[in-house]
Amino acid sequence: MSDDSDSITDRLAEDLRAGLFTPGSWLKQVDLQDRYAVGRAPVRKALESLAGRRLIRYEKNRGYSVHPTDNDETAQVLAIRLAIETGFSEEICAGARPDTIAELRNLAEQFARIVRDGPFERLYDTNLAFHRKLLLCTGNLHMVNLVDDLRLRTSPAPASQWMDRARIERSAQEHLEMVLAVEMDDSMRLASLMRQHILQKV
Amino acid sequence: MSDDSDSITDRLAEDLRAGLFTPGSWLKQVDLQDRYAVGRAPVRKALESLAGRRLIRYEKNRGYSVHPTDNDETAQVLAIRLAIETGFSEEICAGARPDTIAELRNLAEQFARIVRDGPFERLYDTNLAFHRKLLLCTGNLHMVNLVDDLRLRTSPAPASQWMDRARIERSAQEHLEMVLAVEMDDSMRLASLMRQHILQKV
DNA sequence: GGTAACAAAATTGGCACCAATAATCTGATT
DNA sequence: AATCAGATTATTGGTGCCAATTTTGTTACC
Secondary structure (H helix, E strand, O other): OOOOOOOOHHHHHHHHHOOOOOOOOEOOHHHHHHHOOOOHHHHHHHHHHHHHOOOEEEEOOOEEEEOOOOHHHHHHHHHHHHHHHHHOHHHHHHHOOHHHHHHHHHHHHHHHHHHHHOOHHHHHHHHHHHHHHHHHOOOOHHHHHHHHHHHHHHOOOHHHHHOOHHHHHHHHHHHHHHHHHHHOOOHHHHHHHHHHHHHOOO | OOOOOOOOHHHHHHHHHOOOOOOOOEOOHHHHHHHOOOOHHHHHHHHHHHHHOOOEEEEOOOEEEEOOOOHHHHHHHHHHHHHHHHHOHHHHHHHOOHHHHHHHHHHHHHHHHHHHHOOHHHHHHHHHHHHHHHHHOOOOHHHHHHHHHHHHHHOOOHHHHHOOHHHHHHHHHHHHHHHHHHHOOOHHHHHHHHHHHHHOOO
16 A cells, blocks of 8 residues: 555555554554554654544644544544445446456455455455455545555444354345446446445345 | 645645656655755654655655656546545535635635736635635544645646636636535536536536 | 742753765766 | 676664653652
8 A cells, every 4th residue: 555565554454454553542652652662763754644644633743543432533533434335336337347246256256256265354355355346446546545545444444344154145245246236337336335335234 | 835834844745736846756855854954853853743644755765756747647646546545535525614604715815916916926825715615514634634645646736726817717617517516405406517617627 | 738939850852973875976988 | 898796885784772751669748
């Protein structure tokens, strides 16, 4: 993600995504330089970068903190994702080539397989890969990266989102239906599926 | 914007917005600490923050650089703005109170007045204020801030966007029509106006 | 016991210097 | 003259230290 390959920014972002930090708590620089075995400069760089991406908060002379789990806030970020992803449904259908659709189907089936047999720790990755490839059909890499960041702002932890088995099974089904919608060039149906998928209206 | 009020981040962002740096050029840290009369630590902090917001680029061991004026890239960012702003047209209409509509009309008229009489250097600010207030009707501050950043990524300089007098007069007219659409709770019309306004299809 | 003022500790912010890497210049060789 | 290798310069990246600020702890006072 970050252009700085061997930086700790990605590791910190991943740990935030995984919910390893208590929401609302302070990300103290000494703790982080201890945790990631780096100096303070790389820590500050990572914190400032993530704050710029609004993955964490910043207050002058107080430091950087993990977003508290605020339902209203996550709902707002979710609404942004919704507008973007559904707004690009036409371009997704227009830009999807047959081989890409085949890869999408593969990823959707792989997700369904993991839902059935595990390993469940790979659910998030596989789900992410599917959605990334779906959005990449538009050729708009900036949009894909932006949605990635928005996703990091909405999913506080895998636990809360993937706990319910009925829900993830439904997600797997929706993935397959989305592939069908893309295959049939039915952007309206795709947008509708995306809406209920993102909002998780079970 | 940035939580750090007395930082140079905002000043640098504003100078980038105003097009004071050559597109594609390197933002050398020594130049910046000279320009803003600060040390290198604040400079690095500002650069990393702006890179996180993708207002500038970063390459490891090479530094931070101004985005080159890439038509394809700006078109992609514009497409994101389009999806978001039109996607929120319903919420704008739903959330607009009478007094807010009055303020919107004021801003639209103020913009039209400046188009007529000047001072033209305030065109960007007034335009921004109008669009911010329009989007703020949704109550989604995260979306407003995000669109602000996207706007900073699309408008390389005021010159390119505001040069054509016919275009800005048309923009002023569109602002007023948008207010009418909001007043009439016609979200479809508002979305349509926003589309042509953002894409500047003259 | 509770509160306010003060002191101590913890934490962030910034600066100066050095290391690591990249860019540029120089000159020898063909 | 063009090219390649090496040296020189320029630029970024990192570390350690200290200042500024905030937080926490302590003590006197009511």
